[in-house]
Amino acid sequence: MRDHEFEPRLGRIGNRAVRSAFLRDVAKAVGRAGGRPHALLRRAGLLGRIGRGAGVGRVLGARDRYAAFRHRRVIVKTRVIKLAGRGSTPARVHLRYLQRDGVTREGLPGDLYDATHDRADGDAFLGRCEGDRHQFRFIVAAEDAIEYADLKDFTRRLMQQMEQDLGSKLDWVAVDHFNTGHPHTHIVLRGKDDRGRDLVIAREYLSHGMRERAAEIVSLDLGPRSDREIEARLRAEVEQERFTSLDRGLLREADEQSTLRSGTTVGDAFRQTLRAGRLQKLRHLGLAQEIGPGQWKLASDLEPVLRRLGERGDIIKTLHHELARQGLRRSAADYVIYEPAENNAQRLVGRVVARGLSDDLKDRRYVIVDGVDGRTHYVDIGQAGESEPMSIGSIVAIEPKPAEPRAVDQTVAEIAAAHDGRYSVDLHLHHDPEARQAFAEAHVRRLEAMRRAGVGVTRERDGTWIIGPDHLERAAAFERTQARRAPVVIETLST
Structure with a gap:
């Protein structure tokens, strides 16, 4: 291919991995030509400035x-x-x-x-x-x-x-x-x-x-906050088991090795006390370690862990509030957050005592189930419209949504393996003479859904699909992504 020719490769809009790889290739070419590649890469940050405001x-x-x-x-x-x-x-x-x-x-x-x-x-x-x-x-x-x-x-x-x-x-x-x-x-x-x-x-x-x-x-x-209000808010953050403004400040001041000193450079005794107290709290949570006098090292996953702890605390509050509203008495030790992604997740059977919206912005819903195991379970059922509505008092069975390749994926992989990594409706019908046109087209719809999700299948102009040898692994990844939208399967046993 000559220098002035190129072949565009279609991909999913917003695919950052492709964009980053492209920028790296361009930066290398700029460097070979004597330019400043780092300046080019820094311009990627200008994307956040596109648009009004x-x-x-x-x-x-x-x-x-x-x-x-x-x-x-x-x-x-x-x-x-x-x-x-x-x-x-x-x-x-x-x-x-x-x-x-x-x-x-x-x-x-x-x-x-x-x-x-x-x-x-x-x-x-x-x-x-x-x-x-x-x-x-x-x-x-x-x-x-x-x-x-x-x-x-x-x-x-x-x-x-x-x-x-x-x-x-x-x-x-x-x-x-x-x-x-x-x-x-x-x-x-x-x-x-x-x-x-x-x-x-x-x-x-x-x-x-x-x-x-x-x-x-x-x-x-x-009116603006008074000094007393600001100090009270910051003191309250010291013992909180969630990501706080104090944690954000610690991460901002830590070096590349995630280390920092407990003292401050401005001589502010109040803020130094807050920092020291917060670092001690993080140490108890296993998220910070004192590696020397006044020298601390923060855990690399400090922010995501604290955010998960905060979400868990919010869920416990929701459980307590909903059960109190229903007039039900349960010990906090019997509160359980149903985790369908865990390997040991079991089928849950019980009575629906409450339901609601856990994330108004993303339309994610939850149900609270009084299980036959004597415990009260909080279940994230996914985005609105992805799961069937259920009435309060109904008996339901809930189990994790399978995140494995489907039979359609097995068929596509088998046909592609027999035809040099290619799949099409014609190849399908030739490979399996008993298959019907509509059946083969259902496989194409599956591949199109995966392509739009950026999973890694490619469609050529003539309608032929390029299928990699790791197609089943890609299909499993696609199913895991879908399971995050609707992580459970719900069966209503009685109403």
Whole structure:
């Protein structure tokens, strides 16, 4: 192949591994030509600045770190949903669930509102979303949201500020939820600007800018935190079994070997006491080790372990709350988190005592089952729509979803092995004369699903598929990915 010729290879959009490999190859070529390859690789970080609000997000994210303590704390979770080719069904299901019973302070269904109406027309909003490429979903939770009698004004001011930052009018609807200990707002934003073009928001604004704007509004309403409030919050973090701002500071100051000193360089006795106390707590958790006087080494998996501990603590609180609401008394020693991914996971049979949403943003649900083994089990059943709904009081059997290659994968691997690593409908029918056209086409649909997931099968222009010798391993990896969306199989035994 000559230098000016190239052959494009199609792949999954957003495949970072392919993009990184491509950048490395280009960097090597630049280096051989006498250029600066490291400068090229650094430009990959500029991808986060593509879209509206990049400058605002960068400025707000780089503000004085002590100002973050002074500001009222707000958590903003963001998810971008691809709607192209899926119609309005996912958006309709999401809106319906946000307006479900029991989410207001009075235990009533949630009210959908927008920039000008306290009762927005959800069907009209979905009609405007028809044909949109994507949609933004936000959860905005101010730590002091309990101080607000109504969150509508706060949400509208936040969206007005976003319009100024992004330079476009925004089409959105929102629902306030008061059914947890932390009042929060769900916002659904169309993926179109006021000119009808795709709305692209910079990653830096989604990561930092929106959160800082929300914190500014809460601080303006309630005033900045006092020194006493800041100190009380930091003291409380010392003993918490979750990832905290103290841990984030320790990781930021640790060197490449994950080592740091317990003392501070600024002579702040209060912060030094917090650091020392937190390091001792991490040592008890097995996540830090004192390797010398005042010299500490942090565990390489400190952040993911602490985040899992925090999630486990939240699940235990959910179990306790739901059982108390049902009037059931259970010892905390009988609380069990069902882990379908573990090798020893067994079939669970019991009565459903509660169900709910564990992650509003990703539509992941859970059920609480009073098992025949005398224990109470928390079960993550996956994304909404992936599992059949079940009523409270029904008797169910739950078991892990198999994450193994299917018979269709075995057939594809067998045919490809007999035809130099290639598969097609024609090859299938030639290999197995008794097979029907529709049966072979089902195998093609399976391969197409794997290709879209970036598993590693390739389709050529003539419809032939290139199948690697490790196809069954790739199929197993694909099944494990699918199992994370819906990790269990549920059978209703009686209602």
